[in-house]
Amino acid sequence: MSGPRILAIETSCDETGVAIVSGGRRIEANQVASQVAIHAATGGIVPEVAARQQLRWMVPTTQAALEEAQVEWPDLDAVAVTCGPGLIGSLLVGVSFAKGLAMTHRLPLVAVNHIEGHIYANWLTDASASEPLPPEPPFPLLCLVVSGGHTQLVLMGGHGRYRLLGQTVDDAAGEAFDKAGRLLGLPYPGGPAISQAAQGSRPATRLPRARTAGSYDFSFSGLKTAILREVAGYRERGEAIPVDGLAAAFEEAVVDALATKTAAAAEELGVAAVALGGGVAANAALRAELRSRLSEIGVSLLVPPPEWCTDNGAMIGAAAGFRYLAGDQAAPSLEATPNLALPWLAA
């Protein structure tokens, strides 16, 4: 028995993701239509443009997923969709479409929180139906979700059970990467661009670390100001801006902040493992630094491959698989909720 086969839709921001996942773990199809090229032209996401692109790609991406998995509607057990948090226009496209599909094909509807999806990317595997499944992440699991919209440290006590330990008090880590990238004249999105520029370069300076000691909260807006001042200083002196060195300094500061708090929480809470999720989890320096700090305290790090870290439908299908098995179905009146919080149950 391979568990329920779910068609999962993710449209919370600027990727149209449709996947087919069985048993909350096995990916049978994972199609993502990215709008990065469009938003690169404006240096960031214009919400109305993102929503219109979601509408443009919703049907073709769904068809491509069905073709990739070679399945027909009667082969499916449920339709899942991200209902928040995210951009309202983008979310509405996926939620409305999923509701229509569930009703037309008489399938249950499963609603998934986007952050939960990023966490469940750690359950995914591309092992074929004949191959054994890799072991599941162990509980209690400490999850660091770092994306363009969120930076949260979450303790997960079991399926669907979360406790928020800390979060950013201002910019999300990915947002900080994107803003710093713009200040350094790098292309959008800034995360991968800064990471590439920083590779092999020594930090040009030591940027200040935010003072959020005593809590598991993060703050990144001061770093953005620090980069702005550095760039202005080079300009005033008529000197060339050491873009690679400043990118390295920025990346080092963000990675240090994330790794320090995460390792401290892992040690204090005595978790079984740490799991990364969200677009910034694709950052190689973050993975390496976290792995090394956690190995010092004997805790293992789980990281999905980069393509499952950025927004995709498969991660929604993984979370939906476990919700479906728990009997958790959404009403046909399901609404898109831009500021949706995780269902905080004592972990």
Ligand code: KG4
């Ligand atoms: O999870 P995601 O695809 O969308 C949101 O839910 O926000 O995350 C996108 C964010 C962007 O801010 C992007 O700059 C960042 O993830 N990102 C990275 C890297 N790849 C993507 N940040 C740092 N290093 C990377 N390699």
Ligand code: ZN
């Ligand atoms: Zn995301």
